[in-house]
Amino acid sequence: MKALLDVALGAADVARGLMVSRGPGVVTAKGDRDMASEVDYAVERAVREFLRERTPEIAVLGEEEGGSADAELLWAVDPVDGTANFVRGIPLCGFSLGLVRRGRPVVGVVDLPFLGTRYHAAEGLGAFEGGRPVRASATKDVRDAVVSIGDYSVDEGAEARNRVRLELTGRLAANVQRIRMVGSAAIDLAWVADGKLDACVILSNNPWDTAAGVAIAREAGAAVRDLDGSEHTTGSAATLAFAPGVRPELTALIGDVREGLA
Structure with a gap:
């Protein structure tokens, strides 16, 4: 899990670099009031290449370019989660990469470049924002x-x-x-x-x-x-x-x- 989490963190570095260095570019309609920007496609392609080089044995399922959802082990990639926010300059958007094993997510990285935060976790290793451990709230009411x-x-x-x-x-x-x-x-x-x-x-x-x-x-x-x-x-x-x-x-x-x- 630790080695695969490191791969996911490296992929997030690739995605962040593209998201902060480029504007959304041309926005393409994907259906009724749904869209993808040029950056969505650029990030997914770059991340796919990064993952293919480091974990060629693991399938990739991406929002923009698809893939098999039935593999026993797969990476699930959303290059820009919150595209509608991203294209309008609303900072509530980011890169999401999860590793799924037999239908259960076991590794996750959520990078929010315009908020300057990154969350990550791997099964059995805890959850973190940067180097800070995070826990669900203690709210009871x-x-x-x-x-x-x-x-x-x-x-x-x-x-x-x-x-x-x-x-x-x-x-x-x-x-x-x-x-x-x-x-x-x-x-x-x-x-x-x-x-x-x-x-x-x-x-x-x-x-x-x-x-x-x-x-x-x-x-x-x-x-x-x-x-x-x-x-x-x-x-x-x-x-x-x-x-x-x-x-x-x-x-x-x-x-x-x-x-x-x-």
Whole structure:
């Protein structure tokens, strides 16, 4: 794990250099209100080459250029997580690289170049921001909790999916201290690991978006689950991360919303 974490940290150096030295460039539409910048493609290609040289035996799955999601061991790469923020100069965006073993994220690096922070973790080795160990928050009362919710859906079938998101947002607003929408799944999960957020609710689960953050959150003591409460894997329907003290009540609240809309 330590050797593979070192590879992931080296890949993050490559990505950071490209993100801070280049503007977004031409932005390409990928679907209804979804996009990729020139930097997304440049970072993914550079990172793929870096990983191919150092770990040729490990498959790569990237947001922009695809790959097999079924390999027993694979790197999951999001070259710029939070592209909509990146292209508008909003600093809530970064590079996400996770190593997935049989569906379980075991190594993660989330680099946030415009915030000057980098989170990393490997299974059994702890979670860190730079050289500082991080832990999920000690919050126990849901009314003291700050909870992030992932972006609303914008693609085909968005209206039906957003009914759940809107209902959930309303229920959270009535029960927690504050709701946040950061616009980056990697940041959501890293900030749960660091205790900045007490929970995050991401009602999707693309491995490139979530693998790195899931590995970091778990190593920081957060519980990471699917919508049905089962242990999170890359095959899960959603990505929910909780500080241990708020998990039972938030899990019940989310369950009530799902049941009501079933």
